[in-house]
Amino acid sequence: MITGKLVTLSKPKREDMQILLDWRNNPENRKYFREYKESNLEDQLIWYEKSVMNDPSWHHFVVKPIDNQDKIIGVVLLNHIHPIYRTGEFGITLGDEAYRGKGYGKDMLLTLIKYGFDQLNLNRIWCEVYSNNDSIHMYRKIGFKDEGVLRQHVYKDGQYLDSYMLGMLKSEYDEMYK
Numbered sequence: 001m002i003t004g005k006l007v008t009l010s011k012p013k014r015e016d017m018q019i020l021l022d023w024r025n026n027p028e029n030r031k032y033f034r035e036y037k038e039s040n041l042e043d044q045l046i047w048y049e050k051s052v053m054n055d056p057s058w059h060h061f062v063v064k065p066i067d068n069q070d071k072i073i074g075v076v077l078l079n080h081i082h083p084i085y086r087t088g089e090f091g092i093t094l095g096d097e098a099y100r101g102k103g104y105g106k107d108m109l110l111t112l113i114k115y116g117f118d119q120l121n122l123n124r125i126w127c128e129v130y131s132n133n134d135s136i137h138m139y140r141k142i143g144f145k146d147e148g149v150l151r152q153h154v155y156k157d158g159q160y161l162d163s164y165m166l167g168m169l170k171s172e173y174d175e176m177y178k
Contacts, residue, residue, distance in 0.1 A: 004111030006104050009061035016062050017044045019072055023095035031156050032133045057081040063108050073099045076112040086123040088116055106138055117170045126167035143176050144168045
């Protein structure tokens with residue numbers, strides 16, 4: 001278990017897959033994801049066994065509030081981890097709407113990137129954010145830098161969206177948070 005100020009991160013269990021699938025299939029969440037279609041429980045369980053349990057380039061965590069360890073409120077992950085380049089992409093979903101706007105998303109991400117830099121010894125953590133996602137402001141505020149824009153890169157809800165690439169280097173993290 002990895003502990004932040006407001007949340008803990010722990011490895012997901014097989015029985016957690018239904019709530020993660022529900023968030024994954026929620027159209028309000030999916031508009032921010034690369035995925036464009038719904039999944040089913042069978043595919044979710046196959047993904048869990050293949051990627052979460054057996055792929056060392058994936059570090060996937062369920063998120064629980066420190067004061068309620070029986071409640072999963074979200075999910076965070078580092079994936080596409082490259083052992084030579086020491087890079088990884090983060091993903092984050094604060095699925096429980098009751099916890100939004102209260103600092104939990106920020107703590108989820110800060111706890112994850114601390115793990116990535118300090119435990120996995122990554123040099124760079126990056127993300128892809130679509131232009132319809134207001135979370136980009138929080139990512140920038142905590143230190144992620146704009147690295148490029150893929151113009152009209154995805155098509156969601158009847159419109160083309162730009163895709164922003166953001167990244168943070170270990171040296172930048174150390175300067176801000178150590």
